[in-house]
Structures are given as structure tokens and as C-alpha cells.
Amino acid sequence: MYIVKRVLTMFLTLWVIITLTFVIMKCIPGDPFASDADVLPKEVLQNMRAKYNLDKPLPVQYVLYMKNLATFDMGPSIKSETRSVNSIIADGIPASSRLGLQALVIALFFGLLLGIVAALNHNKPLDFAAMLFAIIGISIPSFILAPLLIKYFAVNWHLLPVASWGTWQHTVLPSIALAASPLAVIARFMRSSMLEVMNQNYIKTANAKGLSTMQLVIKHGIRNAILPVITFIGPLFVVLITGTFVIEKIFAIPGLGKYFVDSIFNRDYPVIMGTTIFFSTILVFTLFLIDISYRLIDPRIKLTSGGN
Amino acid sequence: MTNLLEVKNLEVSFKTFGGEVQAVRNVSFHVDKGEIVAIVGESGSGKSVTVQTIMGLIPTPPGKVKNGEILFQNKDLLKLSKREMQKIKGSKISMVFQDPMTSLNPTMRIGKQIEEGLIVHQKLSKTEARRRAVEMIRLVGIPNAEERYNQYPHEFSGGMRQRAMIAIALSCNPELLIADEPTTALDVTIQAQVLDLMKDLKEKTNTAIILITHDLGVVAETAERVIVMYAGMMVESGRVNELFENPRHPYTWGLMESIPDTNAAHKSRLVPIEGSPPDLFSPPKGCPFAPRCKYAMEICLSEMPPAFEIGEGHHSRCWLNDPRAPKVENEVAAGREKQ
Numbered sequence: 336m337y338i339v340k341r342v343l344t345m346f347l348t349l350w351v352i353i354t355l356t357f358v359i360m361k362c363i364p365g366d367p368f369a370s371d372a373d374v375l376p377k378e379v380l381q382n383m384r385a386k387y388n389l390d391k392p393l394p395v396q397y398v399l400y401m402k403n404l405a406t407f408d409m410g411p412s413i414k415s416e417t418r419s420v421n422s423i424i425a426d427g428i429p430a431s432s433r434l435g436l437q438a439l440v441i442a443l444f445f446g447l448l449l450g451i452v453a454a455l456n457h458n459k460p461l462d463f464a465a466m467l468f469a470i471i472g473i474s475i476p477s478f479i480l481a482p483l484l485i486k487y488f489a490v491n492w493h494l495l496p497v498a499s500w501g502t503w504q505h506t507v508l509p510s511i512a513l514a515a516s517p518l519a520v521i522a523r524f525m526r527s528s529m530l531e532v533m534n535q536n537y538i539k540t541a542n543a544k545g546l547s548t549m550q551l552v553i554k555h556g557i558r559n560a561i562l563p564v565i566t567f568i569g570p571l572f573v574v575l576i577t578g579t580f581v582i583e584k585i586f587a588i589p590g591l592g593k594y595f596v597d598s599i600f601n602r603d604y605p606v607i608m609g610t611t612i613f614f615s616t617i618l619v620f621t622l623f624l625i626d627i628s629y630r631l632i633d634p635r636i637k638l639t640s641g642g643n
Numbered sequence: 644m645t646n647l648l649e650v651k652n653l654e655v656s657f658k659t660f661g662g663e664v665q666a667v668r669n670v671s672f673h674v675d676k677g678e679i680v681a682i683v684g685e686s687g688s689g690k691s692v693t694v695q696t697i698m699g700l701i702p703t704p705p706g707k708v709k710n711g712e713i714l715f716q717n718k719d720l721l722k723l724s725k726r727e728m729q730k731i732k733g734s735k736i737s738m739v740f741q742d743p744m745t746s747l748n749p750t751m752r753i754g755k756q757i758e759e760g761l762i763v764h765q766k767l768s769k770t771e772a773r774r775r776a777v778e779m780i781r782l783v784g785i786p787n788a789e790e791r792y793n794q795y796p797h798e799f800s801g802g803m804r805q806r807a808m809i810a811i812a813l814s815c816n817p818e819l820l821i822a823d824e825p826t827t828a829l830d831v832t833i834q835a836q837v838l839d840l841m842k843d844l845k846e847k848t849n850t851a852i853i854l855i856t857h858d859l860g861v862v863a864e865t866a867e868r869v870i871v872m873y874a875g876m877m878v879e880s881g882r883v884n885e886l887f888e889n890p891r892h893p894y895t896w897g898l899m900e901s902i903p904d905t906n907a908a909h910k911s912r913l914v915p916i917e918g919s920p921p922d923l924f925s926p927p928k929g930c931p932f933a934p935r936c937k938y939a940m941e942i943c944l945s946e947m948p949p950a951f952e953i954g955e956g957h958h959s960r961c962w963l964n965d966p967r968a969p970k971v972e973n974e975v976a977a978g979r980e981k982q
């Protein structure tokens with residue numbers, strides 16, 4: 336029952352996002368043919384507008400778009416006439432998703448590890464070192480970290496290749512640049528969560544059972560400490576997705592981010608809509624999965640109850 | 644013969660921003676096999692710190708054992724390595740905590756929490772441990788044991804959680820069970836049930852129990868010996884019968900004044916004695932109770948009283964027991980005789 340309700344709200348959310356994007360997009364001044372206006376004769380321009388339904392009133396355009404969308408057809412791109420939006424997205428997915436997933440894994444794994452190590456060495460040198468590292472990670476934006484990484488690891492030390500895409504070596508620096516700040520945020524989050532959990536009475540109970548420190552930390556500490564961090568994965572995902580735009584530009588990665596940014600400048604309406612819908616679907620679906628997994632980990636939250 | 648547990652001159656303190664808290668000062672007592680010893684005293688008198696030191700649960704820092712020995716089966720627990728101590732915790736000595744609502748892991752099934760000790764200490768297989776866990780759930784009087792095994796703490800009531808805690812503590816047949824105010828957080832009717840359960844299990848397994856409580860009625864009903872603590876010190880100790888008949892410390896009198904008569908003892912609770920306990924940062928040189936004591940003499944303020952032996956195993960740290968002191972009528976005893 337809960338899941339059904341949750342799925343319905345998911346679709347409602349997506350519909351709101353699509354509609355809003357459509358309206359806001361049309362509010363941006365200018366149109367896809369602005370740069371051609373001086374070169375092409377009036378009649379040609381009019382024909383081209385008609386081809387993309389741009390001459391019709393806004394509500395009609397909206398209904399036509401939604402009709403096509405219902406059949407998963409997001410139309411052709413205006414700028415690169417030969418390609419459909421679907422194929423543009425399909426081409427961009429491999430690079431973008433690889434970059435995003437690698438960064439997510441790096442951020443989660445090292446972030447959690449750093450937070451746990453810091454908490455278990457509370458107020459000791461290791462704790463201070465970890466938190467200093469985290470503060471640096473949070474305060475340096477990725478568009479500064481990325482060039483620094485390129486300068487040292489690629490240019491000065493020749494350890495890794497830079498720019499373009501191909502082998503796994505190409506993915507290392509962009510993934511690190513993208514992961515750095517979420518990693519730091521997760522580390523701080525996990526540290527404070529872990530500190531709180533290790534002070535709970537049930538840890539004392541577990542300790543009184545004669546468990547080893549390892550068992551104590553893993554079976555009783557981490558599982559409880561990780562709960563609040565899971566809720567944080569949603570916002571983290573947003574950071575990663577939007578972060579990929581910047582990182583893909585800097586590292587010249589043939590992913591979706593590049594198309595997304597370019598489409599806005601070009602007022603390539605179908606591509607703007609397509610990429611936005613794609614990203615929001617992923618986001619909404621991720622939040623859904625997080626919600627479910629949270630309920631699986633924490634028995635106090637039941638899937639049957641309406642949730643709160 | 645030899646005692647099961649012997650605590651000698653234990654001193655524990657905590658370093659805090661305000662200075663060093665001397666939580667336990669020169670505490671010595673022993674527990675025999677299969678015996679129930681009660682520790683009573685006001686909040687902050689060092690009861691929990693004393694027993695948690697026995698279990699090695701004092702966080703260090705800020706805590707520190709400054710002096711003393713804790714001999715368990717003639718081995719000094721304070722000298723054991725962490726690993727050796729882990730072998731004893733939960734198998735030979737186990738503990739039930741005050742607050743059953745927060746003392747169980749909220750994300751682990753009750754059955755699993757009972758099994759853990761069995762798997763670590765008795766190296767039971769998963770199926771054996773499971774069978775034993777279900778048996779323990781049944782033993783502590785929780786109905787539908789099989790079903791309860793798979794439930795989480797939030798599906799248990801407070802009294803049942805405390806029963807589950809007792810099941811965890813007794814799963815490995817410990818020689819010594821430490822119960823730190825096991826019933827304080829429970830309803831009165833549930834309190835009696837849980838205490839009966841503990842007494843019952845003690846009869847069956849011959850486990851010795853250290854029972855911390857605020858309730859003198861509970862002491863009278865369950866314990867064989869009692870230790871009265873005040874400001875981190877033992878002020879009086881002895882057999883329950885003897886100490887209740889013939890209390891020899893003004894602080895004990897204060898505790899007992901709240902009891903109208905011994906038959907209704909279980910209905911009464913500890914009422915506050917006027918004044919407040921001394922500052923544990925810099926405890927007074929003399930008797931810690933002197934500032935609140937109606938009978939305080941000059942010497943009480945300047946010199947710490949020794950532990951006077953009143954009768955066999957009955958000691959009192961009060962100058963009134965010195966042969967040179969004036970005879971003070973024991974108010975509690977006097978009051979009782981009048982009735």
C-alpha cells in the first residue's frame with residue numbers, strides 16, 4: 336500500500352517538474368533560430384518554426400509534447416537536426432553514469448571509512464587529521480580542485496592522462512574531483528553519527544557481552560550510525576549530477592552534462608526538456624529507493640504504515 | 644572459603660573540565676557464591692561507577708582507576724588484558740542495566756542479541772545458539788518465544804525488554820550478575836515481577852547477584868547483605884537483618900526514616916535527606932556526611948572516621964561508634980519500638 340502511494344507521488348512529482356521546466360524554458364527570452372535570423376529569409380524561418388510546432392500557442396505545444404512523451408518520444412534536436420533527443424541521451428549515458436557512479440562509490444566508501452576512523456579515534460591525532468582533510472574537501476569547489484589535480488597528476492608528474500575519455504585511467508581524476516566534496520560531507524556526517532551511537536546504552540550492553548571492539552563497531556555501531564547518512568544520499572546524488580556538468584566540461588568528457596549546458600545556450604528546447612526529464616527521473620527514482628532501503632534497515636519504520 | 648568477588652580499596656575518579664571527580668573512594672567489599680548483595684545510596688554516590696569498574700566499562704579517559712584490586716575467582720580483573728577481560732564479560736560476569744528502553748540495539752532482532760554472547764563465549768553453532776536463545780526467552784517468562792525471537796526491541800514493552808536483558812545476561816550461566824537498578828524504570832507491578840524473576844533464576848542457577856537499588860524495601864525482600872554508599876564511600880555495610888535491626892550510621896537512619904514499618908517496607912521509597920551530598924571535586928577532609936548530620940561532632944569535620952566493626956561483618960564509618968562518643972539514641976529503632 337505504501338509503495339503504491341509512493342509510486343503515484345513519484346509520477347506526480349515528475350509531471351510537476353516537466354510542466355514547470357516547460358513553462359520556465361519558454362520564459363527564457365530568445366529562440367533556437369536567433370542566430371540564423373539575420374542570414375535566412377523570413378519564409379524559411381517561419382517554415383522551420385512550424386516544423387517544430389513553435390508557431391502554435393503555448394498550451395497546444397505543451398499538449399503535443401506530452402503526447403509524444405507518453406510514447407517515450409522526445410522529438411528531434413533542433414540544433415543537430417539529424418539526431419533525436421533519445422539518441423543524444425543514449426550516447427551520453429555511458430560516460431556520465433560511469434563518472435557519477437564511480438564518484439558515488441568513492442565518496443561513500445572513503446567518506447564512511449574516514450568518518451568511522453575519526454569517530455573511533457575521537458580527539459586523537461587521526462581524528463584531527465581526518466577532519467582537517469574533510470574541511471579542505473568541503474571548502475574547495477570542484478572547478479578549482481579539478482585543474483589542480485590536472486596540473487599535478489597529469490601535467491607535472493605524468494601519472495595519469497588528462498582530457499578526453501577512453502581507458503579507466505581517464506576516469507580517475509574526474510571521479511576524484513567530483514567525489515571530493517560529497518566525500519568530505521559524508522565523512523563529517525558519519526563521524527558525528529558514529530560518535531553519538533557509540534555513546535548509546537546499547538553499546539554498553541554489547542560491550543558487557545564481551546564482544547571484541549571489531550564486533551562492537553561493525554554489528555552495533557555502524558549499522559545504527561549509517562541510518563541518518565542514508566537520508567543524505569539523496570541530496571548527495573543531486574550534487575553529483577549537477578557536479579558532472581562542470582567536471583565533464585573541464586575534462587572534456589562526452590557525457591550528458593555537455594549537451595545539457597549547450598542546449599540551454601542554444602535554446603534547443605527538446606534537448607533541454609529531454610535532459611531535464613532524464614535527470615529528474617533518476618533523482619526521483621533514487622529518492623524512492625533510498626526511502627525503501629531506509630525502511631529495510633530500520634525495523635522501526637514499517638513499509639505498511641503511511642510513513643512519516 | 645574463598646570469595647567469588649573481592650573488591651579492595653577501590654578508588655575511581657574522572658577528569659572533567661571542573662576538575663577531578665572522586666566518584667569512588669576506598670571501597671572494599673566481597674560477594675560470596677550464590678549470594679545477593681545490595682548497594683544502596685543517593686543518586687551520584689558512586690554505585691554505578693563501582694560496578695561498571697568491575698565490568699571494565701568505565702570510559703578511560705576521562706575515567707581512571709587510581710587504586711585498588713578487583714579479585715574475581717582470585718584473579719585481579721584490573722590487571723587483565725582487554726582480551727582476557729572480554730572472555731570474562733558476558734560469560735562469567737554479566738550485567739543488566741537501568742534503562743531497558745535504550746539498552747537494547749534497536750536495529751537487531753531480540754533473538755540475535757541473546758545469541759551473540761553464546762556464539763562468542765560458548766562457540767555454539769547458529770542452530771544451537773538459536774535453540775538456546777528461544778529457551779532463554781521462555782525461561783524469563785516471555786510468552787510465544789519463537790515469535791518473540793524474531794521481533795525487534797520496539798515491539799517489546801518496558802518490562803519485557805528488561806526480561807530480554809536478563810535473558811542476555813544469564814544466557815551463558817554467569818557466576819555473577821550485576822543488576823544496576825534493574826527495576827527503577829518500570830511500573831510498580833512490573834518491578835515486582837522482574838525482581839521475582841531474578842530471585843527465582845538465582846535459586847535455580849545459584850548465580851551471585853549485586854543488586855543496586857534506591858528502594859530499601861527491595862533490599863529487605865531480596866538481599867542477604869547490604870552496602871550503604873555515600874559520596875563515593877561505603878558508610879555502612881552488613882547482613883540485611885542485622886543492619887536493619889541495628890543501623891549504626893546517621894545516613895542509614897536517614898534512609899530508613901522513610902520506612903513506616905518493616906512489613907510495609909516494599910511500598911516505601913527513599914525520601915531525600917535534608918541538604919545535599921558534598922562536592923566530589925574536593926571532598927571534605929572529615930566525614931562526608933558531617934555537614935548534613937544532626938549528630939556531627941568536632942572530630943567529624945576534621946578527621947575521617949575509620950570503619951568500626953559493630954558485629955560480625957557489620958561495619959560503620961561513623962565516629963558515634965567510638966567508645967568515647969556520647970550515646971545517641973537510634974531514632975529509627977526508638978521510633979519503631981513506640982509503635
Ligand SMILES: Nc1ncnc2c1ncn2[C@@H]1O[C@H](COP(=O)(O)OP(=O)(O)OP(=O)(O)O)[C@@H](O)[C@H]1O
Pocket residue numbers: 657658659664666684685686687688689690691692693702705706923
Ligand atoms: N563519564 C563520567 N564523567 C565524569 N563524571 C562521571 C562519569 N560517570 C560518573 N561520573 C560521576 O561519578 C559520580 C558517581 O556517579 P554514579 O553514576 O556512580 O552514581 P550512582 O550512585 O550510580 O547514581 P544514580 O543512582 O543516579 O545512578 C557522579 O558524581 C558522576 O557525576
Ligand SMILES: [Mg+2]
Pocket residue numbers: 690691692823
Ligand atoms: Mg547509577
